[in-house]
Amino acid sequence: MNEILENVVLADSVNRYLVAAPKIAARRKAGQFVIVRIDEFGERIPLTIADADPEQGTITLVVQAVGKSTAQMATLKPGDRLLDVVGPLGAPTHIERVGTVAVVAGGIGIAPAHPVAQAFKQAGNTVIAILGARSKNLLIMEDEMRRAADEVIVCTDDGSYGCPGLVTHVLNDLIDTRGKPDQVFAVGPVPMMKYVSLLTREYGIPTMVSLNPIMMDGTGMCGGCRVTIGGHTKFACVEGPDFDGHLVDFDELMQRQAFYKEQERVAYERYVQRCRSQEHIAQANQSL
Amino acid sequence: MDQELDRNEIERLYNLKAKERMQIERQPMPEQEPDVRRANFSEVPFGYFPMAAIVEANRCIQCKKPTCVIGCPVGVNIPGFVRRIAEGDFEGAIHVIKETNMLPAICGRVCPQEQQCEEACVLAKKGQAVAIGRLERFAADWEREHGLADVPPIGADTGKSVGVVGSGPAGLTVAIDLRRAGHAVTIYEALHLPGGVLMYGIPEFRLPKAIVNAEVDVVQQMGVDIEYNTIIGQIETVDELLDRHDAVFLGTGAGLPWFMDLPGENLCGVYSANEYLTRCNLMRAYDFPNYDTPIAASERIAVVGGGNVAMDVARTAVRLGAEEVYLIYRRSEAEMPARLEEIHHAKQEGVILKLLHNPVRYIGDEQGRVCQVECVRMELGEPDASGRRRPVVVEGSEHTIDVDTVVVAIGNGPNPLVPRTTDNLEVDPKRGTVVTNLNTMRTSKRGVFAGGDIAVGAATVILAMGHGRQAARSINHFLATGVWDIDELPEAFRENGAG
Numbered sequence: 001m002n003e004i005l006e007n008v009v010l011a012d013s014v015n016r017y018l019v020a021a022p023k024i025a026a027r028r029k030a031g032q033f034v035i036v037r038i039d040e041f042g043e044r045i046p047l048t049i050a051d052a053d054p055e056q057g058t059i060t061l062v063v064q065a066v067g068k069s070t071a072q073m074a075t076l077k078p079g080d081r082l083l084d085v086v087g088p089l090g091a092p093t094h095i096e097r098v099g100t101v102a103v104v105a106g107g108i109g110i111a112p113a114h115p116v117a118q119a120f121k122q123a124g125n126t127v128i129a130i131l132g133a134r135s136k137n138l139l140i141m142e143d144e145m146r147r148a149a150d151e152v153i154v155c156t157d158d159g160s161y162g163c164p165g166l167v168t169h170v171l172n173d174l175i176d177t178r179g180k181p182d183q184v185f186a187v188g189p190v191p192m193m194k195y196v197s198l199l200t201r202e203y204g205i206p207t208m209v210s211l212n213p214i215m216m217d218g219t220g221m222c223g224g225c226r227v228t229i230g231g232h233t234k235f236a237c238v239e240g241p242d243f244d245g246h247l248v249d250f251d252e253l254m255q256r257q258a259f260y261k262e263q264e265r266v267a268y269e270r271y272v273q274r275c276r277s278q279e280h281i282a283q284a285n286q287s288l
Numbered sequence: 289m290d291q292e293l294d295r296n297e298i299e300r301l302y303n304l305k306a307k308e309r310m311q312i313e314r315q316p317m318p319e320q321e322p323d324v325r326r327a328n329f330s331e332v333p334f335g336y337f338p339m340a341a342i343v344e345a346n347r348c349i350q351c352k353k354p355t356c357v358i359g360c361p362v363g364v365n366i367p368g369f370v371r372r373i374a375e376g377d378f379e380g381a382i383h384v385i386k387e388t389n390m391l392p393a394i395c396g397r398v399c400p401q402e403q404q405c406e407e408a409c410v411l412a413k414k415g416q417a418v419a420i421g422r423l424e425r426f427a428a429d430w431e432r433e434h435g436l437a438d439v440p441p442i443g444a445d446t447g448k449s450v451g452v453v454g455s456g457p458a459g460l461t462v463a464i465d466l467r468r469a470g471h472a473v474t475i476y477e478a479l480h481l482p483g484g485v486l487m488y489g490i491p492e493f494r495l496p497k498a499i500v501n502a503e504v505d506v507v508q509q510m511g512v513d514i515e516y517n518t519i520i521g522q523i524e525t526v527d528e529l530l531d532r533h534d535a536v537f538l539g540t541g542a543g544l545p546w547f548m549d550l551p552g553e554n555l556c557g558v559y560s561a562n563e564y565l566t567r568c569n570l571m572r573a574y575d576f577p578n579y580d581t582p583i584a585a586s587e588r589i590a591v592v593g594g595g596n597v598a599m600d601v602a603r604t605a606v607r608l609g610a611e612e613v614y615l616i617y618r619r620s621e622a623e624m625p626a627r628l629e630e631i632h633h634a635k636q637e638g639v640i641l642k643l644l645h646n647p648v649r650y651i652g653d654e655q656g657r658v659c660q661v662e663c664v665r666m667e668l669g670e671p672d673a674s675g676r677r678r679p680v681v682v683e684g685s686e687h688t689i690d691v692d693t694v695v696v697a698i699g700n701g702p703n704p705l706v707p708r709t710t711d712n713l714e715v716d717p718k719r720g721t722v723v724t725n726l727n728t729m730r731t732s733k734r735g736v737f738a739g740g741d742i743a744v745g746a747a748t749v750i751l752a753m754g755h756g757r758q759a760a761r762s763i764n765h766f767l768a769t770g771v772w773d774i775d776e777l778p779e780a781f782r783e784n785g786a787g
């Protein structure tokens with residue numbers, strides 16, 4: 001269990017992992033996630049289940065290296081094991097037949113958007129996926145999304161691929177030219193989800209967002225993942241991670257995500273230094 | 289470290305008259321100096337040396353009708369084990385304790401003795417109860433340190449199997465007793481380590497994790513299978529467990545942290561006690577960055593609450609290096625629910641008690657980090673339902689305290705995950721507990737038993753353990769007879785142990 005079967009680089013600092021986790025693979029639904037601990041010293045990091053194969057007993061994780069744990073994960077090779085994988089966590093995304101659904105995903109958010117797009121499609125909706133990336137080399141899973149959705153529109157901040165601009169522009173154009181989708185599902189960086197929600201509120205389009213506050217246990221025991229939804233506190237790991245985008249206090253979420261910035265920097269720098277010195281030792285040993 | 293036992297002295301003490309015994313002073317337990325322990329996470333008390341234990345044990349006058357036993361929730365044969373310590377027969381002592389208490393090294397440390405066995409001791413009236421908890425701890429430590437802790441014998445295979453949800457004291461105890469009766473047992477634990485609150489909540493300086501691990505080792509040596517990272521209600525439901533097991537025991541505890549719904553409670557730097565303690569204990573944030581999990585590097589921290597949990601948080605904050613640790617409690621010190629020993633320890637370590645204070649809101653800086661707590665002062669009015677005088681707000685007493693961290697430690701409710709995902713399981717709508725018959729430990733759902741905090745709300749380790757034992761007897765009865773609809777266990781199944 002928990003063995004890494006594949007670790008493939010998808011884009012700059014984004015890797016896709018195939019992990020043996022048969023029970024989770026059989027159980028998970030779109031929108032759910034796992035919590036992973038890499039080793040004895042590791043922290044518990046939440047990662048969305050981007051895909052699963054119940055027959056093979058595998059789950060797919062798509063992870064962007066943004067700090068110590070995710071950078072360390074990128075160094076793992078097939079055959080290595082994650083110490084702990086717990087899940088499926090969170091409530092599944094609420095999937096209903098509503099008509100047309102716009103699935104808006106930014107950056108690494110495309111990975112969690114993928115099973116959601118699949119599920120909406122399977123429920124009989126027309127799915128339009130709007131994928132955004134900072135630039136072409138950061139865009140992931142375009143092919144998978146093309147298979148999952150009826151239509152895919154890609155945009156990049158720097159215009160290096162697809163239409164230039166932000167996903168909010170594309171969504172706005174879509175609404176203007178082709179009318180309102182019946183529902184929007186947005187996942188990605190918090191500012192992106194915030195602006196998508198502001199836009200869809202203007203048009204009165206029901207909008208779900210998938211929130212990613214800092215989590216620890218993922219069982220509703222610590223309250224570290226609390227978010228404010230319509231003035232009420234919710235524990236995102238059990239009551240979410242999906243919430244009504246028009247009710248989320250995004251600014252609070254952004255602040256809470258940044259709380260450990262200083263410690264995260266220390267941990268990352270220390271990790272990089274250690275890797276370097278290990279390389280040094282390895283090189284020295286080789287030259288002996 | 290084993291001191292030579294002075295046989296002559298043991299003999300002399302043994303022959304003392306009751307009156308003389310009652311003149312022996314309660315033996316202090318040596319402990320780390322406050323200045324030293326402020327900077328480490330090691331256990332505060334060192335425990336008795338053997339001769340001190342023997343002297344202390346000789347203070348017991350071996351009452352014919354020992355009231356102390358009535359004060360103990362599981363009815364440990366206190367005069368029996370204390371007498372053996374007095375005789376220098378430590379192995380005999382631990383055997384007597386283990387007839388009723390499976391986790392004496394833990395209970396000896398964390399039981400609120402002054403409200404239980406020691407409060408009921410006849411000598412307590414003079415303020416000098418026999419130090420029952422310390423003696424219990426001594427006997428258990430002696431056994432472990434001498435490598436004598438044996439694995440209880442396992443009964444002949446019954447062909448039945450039981451699923452236990454949660455590996456806290458309730459789950460561990462039920463597992464031991466069910467294995468003794470020969471049933472196959474699997475424990476399903478949500479976290480990556482066993483022990484429940486013993487592991488993630490109660491800090492190392494009060495309950496070394498090596499002791500919890502030693503208990504879990506015994507459970508595993510008995511052939512109990514523990515599946516970690518398995519959250520029932522998410523990966524599987526209780527109904528699915530019932531397909532595979534002949535009975536299920538719910539020991540999921542009270543892990544849902546309460547907040548006060550105050551403005552600013554979601555600011556950065558405002559923690560629940562569970563999060564603060566779990567980061568530190570389970571995830572070892574005190575050893576960051578050797579361990580990856582971070583925790584706030586606080587200088588001025590306010591802990592809200594007055595129970596054991598609040599004390600644990602405050603004393604943890606001291607050890608994490610906070611310069612000022614305030615404990616904000618709305619009543620006076622006399623009403624604090626925490627154990628006296630913990631309050632005493634906390635004060636020694638420099639925790640500042642802000643009694644008759646209550647927070648009304650938290651104020652943040654431009655980054656959304658808490659920087660002040662606004663409090664009101666309180667006065668004690670008429671007694672309330674709990675018999676304690678009700679605190680009332682002093683009008684116009686608002687004032688602020690500068691802090692960079694706040695930990696809310698006002699209590700926990702039962703974790704709703706299992707109740708929410710299990711059909712036909714009756715739940716107390718007000719308290720969130722699983723409705724449980726405390727004689728048979730049956731729930732409303734056939735084949736499902738419960739005990740510990742999930743059944744009664746946040747309580748104590750010894751109560752959870754007692755529930756575990758009682759549930760094992762009841763499960764034995766159910767598995768043997770298939771009879772579900774009873775309100776009381778038949779006589780034959782009320783015995784301790786295998787039943």
Ligand SMILES: Cc1cc2nc3c(=O)[nH]c(=O)nc-3n(C[C@H](O)[C@H](O)[C@H](O)COP(=O)(O)OP(=O)(O)OC[C@H]3O[C@@H](n4cnc5c(N)ncnc54)[C@H](O)[C@@H]3O)c2cc1C
Pocket residue numbers: 033043044045046047048049061062063064065066067068069070071108111112211212213214215216241257258261264265268
């Ligand atoms: C429900 C959920 C699903 C997620 N799914 C994915 C995914 O599929 N792919 C992916 O690449 N990332 C995902 N994340 C984010 C991922 O968990 C963080 O990037 C990761 O924990 C960062 O750890 P680090 O040590 O590498 O970086 P750090 O340097 O520790 O942190 C970098 C940033 O990541 C965030 N972060 C740090 N620790 C945690 C934590 N324990 N929980 C949540 N966020 C944290 C913080 O905002 C922080 O500023 C998800 C987060 C949540 C809550």
Ligand SMILES: Cc1cc2nc3c(=O)[nH]c(=O)nc-3n(C[C@H](O)[C@H](O)[C@H](O)COP(=O)(O)OP(=O)(O)OC[C@H]3O[C@@H](n4cnc5c(N)ncnc54)[C@H](O)[C@@H]3O)c2cc1C
Pocket residue numbers: 398399400453454455456457458459476477478479482483484485486489490518519520521539540541542543565596597600703705706739740741742746747748749750752
């Ligand atoms: C900080 C703190 C200090 C305390 N100090 C004392 C003290 O000094 N003395 C004392 O007597 N009592 C003390 N208590 C109370 C005592 O610890 C509890 O009453 C006792 O641990 C309850 O035992 P339990 O077995 O019912 O549950 P817990 O110890 O809470 O264990 C429950 C276990 O179930 C697991 N679980 C929960 N949900 C699921 C699920 N869905 N699937 C699988 N596993 C699940 C949890 O992860 C946990 O491991 C303290 C409590 C706290 C929080």
Ligand code: SF4
Pocket residue numbers: 359360361362363364366389395396399401404405406420421424750
């Ligand atoms: S189990 Fe607790 S209450 Fe009972 S005798 Fe031991 S310390 Fe006292």
Ligand code: SF4
Pocket residue numbers: 347348349350351354355356357366367408409410411418420
């Ligand atoms: S009540 Fe006190 S003195 Fe009497 S038997 Fe119990 S411990 Fe001993």
Ligand code: FES
Pocket residue numbers: 214215216217218219220221222223224225226235236237238
């Ligand atoms: S992560 Fe701890 S309650 Fe959600």
